[in-house]
Amino acid sequence: MKVGLIGVGSMGGLLAGSFLRAGALSPAEVTIASRTLSKAEALAGRYPGLAVAPSNAVAAQNADLVFLCVKPLDFRAVLDDILPVLTPEQIVVSITSPVKIALLEELVPSKVAKIIPSVVNEAGIGATLFMFGTRLDERDRERLLRLFSAISRPVEIPEEDIRVASDLSSCGPAFFAYLLEQFIEAAVDTTGIARELATVLACEMLAGTSRLLREGGCSPAELQRRVSVPGGITAIALEELGKATEGAFSRVLQKTHEKFAEDLSKVEASLRRS
Known part of the structure; x- marks a missing residue:
């Protein structure tokens, strides 16, 4: 070929x-x-x-x-x-x-x-x-x-789903790398843990989480349930995280769709010019 x-x-x-x-x-x-x-x-x-x-x-x-x-x-x-x-x-x-x-x-x-x-x-x-x-x-x-x-x-x-599918598949790595970076920074700033150690632990955590979700037959909601015990540390922390991020990804998707609509118009105009 x-x-x-x-x-x-x-x-x-x-x-x-x-x-x-x-x-x-x-x-x-x-x-x-x-x-x-x-x-x-x-x-x-x-x-x-x-x-x-x-x-x-x-x-x-x-x-x-x-x-x-x-x-x-x-x-x-x-x-x-x-x-x-x-x-x-x-x-x-x-x-x-x-x-x-x-x-x-x-x-x-x-x-x-x-x-x-x-x-x-x-x-x-x-x-x-x-x-x-x-x-x-x-x-x-x-x-x-x-x-x-x-x-x-x-x-x-379907081609009409290209924007949201790209958000999940292609933009997603950047979004979650950003969140992981924030997690690492918070750990370093709050506790003084060595940045290198925090980075290793966080990256291994994300790799393991991905594997469980892909190969372990575990949904995101189920994984949260498995890790958090009612009234426990993880459950309380998840409640705080939910408050902090409420509506964040809806706003992110709104921005990507607005930019995509703008790009569609510009690209079609450029391609149709003689």
Whole structure:
């Protein structure tokens, strides 16, 4: 399988590296392009055999899969570059949530999918969000699902759920890392525990919690019940935590949805310009 990957910033580089480390792709199967040549060359240096294309069009030409890993407002320029070489047999994969599948299908002759990764895929875990265009057949879907199964758990979602699904899957690591950081800081400031020790304990706690929730058949509500005894230390602390965070995630989601609506409008306008 030949893969052209355009954009090797934080998510494009993460995807390329994750596929290669997992053995889902070999370096010889991947050609990358980036407007920042140093990033592409650095990635190729870590994975000998990975090809660096001189242009976006060269990366896309003759590729079975073309990954567009660029910022939403950069899509128009990239599409202008690659449109002359795209064919109906290719699959164009957008990893950018504000770019709608229907609009992308209007603009390219190829098959289209939208797949939203998460930073945790770098560890070979976590979900990837899958949305399929109308031109993909079952074989195309299986090819994409098999590829991403090497680094994640692919989850197919309706495109209208993309914002909240991305909040949970892709933004979530940052949200909970922030909360974990606050937990560690409070422990250090309140008790004087060594920061390094507090960080180790908190991170191991989070890893164990994740494993219980994923593999132990335990829901978030059940896990709280298992840890807290009525009237005990954890129960009293949970009550205080509930007061402090009441409505916090509703406000967070309101902000992400407001920003997404703004981005949708800007991206559609940029893509429809002639």
